Amino acid sequence: MSLLRIDNLSVSSASAAPDAAPLVDELSFSLERGARLGLIGESGSGKSLTSLAITGLLPTGLEASGSVILNDTEVIGADDRVLRPLRGPVASIVFQEPLTALDPLMRVGRQVAGPIRRHRGLRGAALDTAVREALDEVALPDLDRMLRAYPHEISGGQRQRVAIAIALASRPALLIADEPTTALDVTVQAEVLQLLNRLVDERAMALLFISHDLAVVSSMVDEVIVLSKGVAVERGPVTGVLRAPQHEYTARLVASAAALDGALDAPRPSSPGPDTTRPDSEAGQGAA
Numbered sequence: 001m002s003l004l005r006i007d008n009l010s011v012s013s014a015s016a017a018p019d020a021a022p023l024v025d026e027l028s029f030s031l032e033r034g035a036r037l038g039l040i041g042e043s044g045s046g047k048s049l050t051s052l053a054i055t056g057l058l059p060t061g062l063e064a065s066g067s068v069i070l071n072d073t074e075v076i077g078a079d080d081r082v083l084r085p086l087r088g089p090v091a092s093i094v095f096q097e098p099l100t101a102l103d104p105l106m107r108v109g110r111q112v113a114g115p116i117r118r119h120r121g122l123r124g125a126a127l128d129t130a131v132r133e134a135l136d137e138v139a140l141p142d143l144d145r146m147l148r149a150y151p152h153e154i155s156g157g158q159r160q161r162v163a164i165a166i167a168l169a170s171r172p173a174l175l176i177a178d179e180p181t182t183a184l185d186v187t188v189q190a191e192v193l194q195l196l197n198r199l200v201d202e203r204a205m206a207l208l209f210i211s212h213d214l215a216v217v218s219s220m221v222d223e224v225i226v227l228s229k230g231v232a233v234e235r236g237p238v239t240g241v242l243r244a245p246q247h248e249y250t251a252r253l254v255a256s257a258a259a260l261d262g263a264l265d266a267p268r269p270s271s272p273g274p275d276t277t278r279p280d281s282e283a284g285q286g287a288a
């Protein structure tokens with residue numbers, strides 16, 4: 001039995017015109033325990049709505065149809081009472097913006113303790129130890145300060161590490177990472193990806209990794225689905241899809257990523273180096 005099996009999932013807005021295209025359109029895929037799948041596509045292609053539909057967290061006004069079976073439970077149409085026990089121990093989400101997941105008025109230590117107490121039943125000294133271990137596992141420095149800090153008192157990268165610690169505290173079988181590093185600067189991004197990679201491996205979790213960034217996706221997953229306007233236009237092993245895209249939309253995504261890489265690698269048009277070829281230039285004068 002697959003950990004997650006999605007059949008013909010569609011998501012539509014209740015207030016949209018009857019002939020409007022669904023926001024997610026007849027999407028099907030499954031994910032086995034320990035497998036890694038990427039969902040890529042431009043902004044607005046339906047990636048986040050898919051992740052929210054999987055955990056039954058679609059905002060009011062949006063309706064899902066089809067079937068999402070998470071660990072043997074049908075999510076679509078299910079009561080919150082049925083879904084709550086799945087959120088955490090079966091599937092956890094790490095969002096793009098860590099502040100979405102964190103309570104601004106609660107110290108980090110208490111926020112991490114909440115899901116550990118709820119899902120693992122720990123109390124007292126055992127709970128304190130588990131909270132420290134959870135923060136240590138995501139490589140947060142200065143644990144004493146972290147435990148007492150409010151979210152605004154730590155950096156963006158540290159906040160995302162705390163959000164990851166919270167998502168993992170309930171030991172999920174499936175981690176959904178929805179653009180987890182997009183809000184972080186490039187060096188911090190690489191550290192957080194490394195951390196996620198290690199934790200997913202160590203815990204043999206399944207990973208659904210959502211991103212518009214092809215380079216990031218290819219470093220994290222084995223298989224990929226390409227979404228365009230809510231439709232899965234291509235899928236397959238990540239290296240094959242990115243090296244030899246079959247669909248024109250995927251080819252465009254790959255080309256624009258390559259163009260971006262090329263632009264970043266190329267020398268800057270206004271080189272900061274001294275221009276000694278112009279006698280009247282500042283550099284030329286300075287060098288004279």
Ligand SMILES: Nc1ncnc2c1ncn2[C@@H]1O[C@H](COP(=O)(O)OP(=O)(O)OP(=O)(O)O)[C@@H](O)[C@H]1O
Binds near residue numbers: 023043045049050212
């Ligand atoms: N609550 C809502 N009501 C109506 N339409 C919505 C709602 N939320 C999202 N949409 C629309 O659904 C489409 C898919 O949105 P979604 O957030 O899944 O895109 P995405 O691929 O995750 O984009 P991004 O990378 O920018 O987060 C978009 O056109 C969006 O405007």
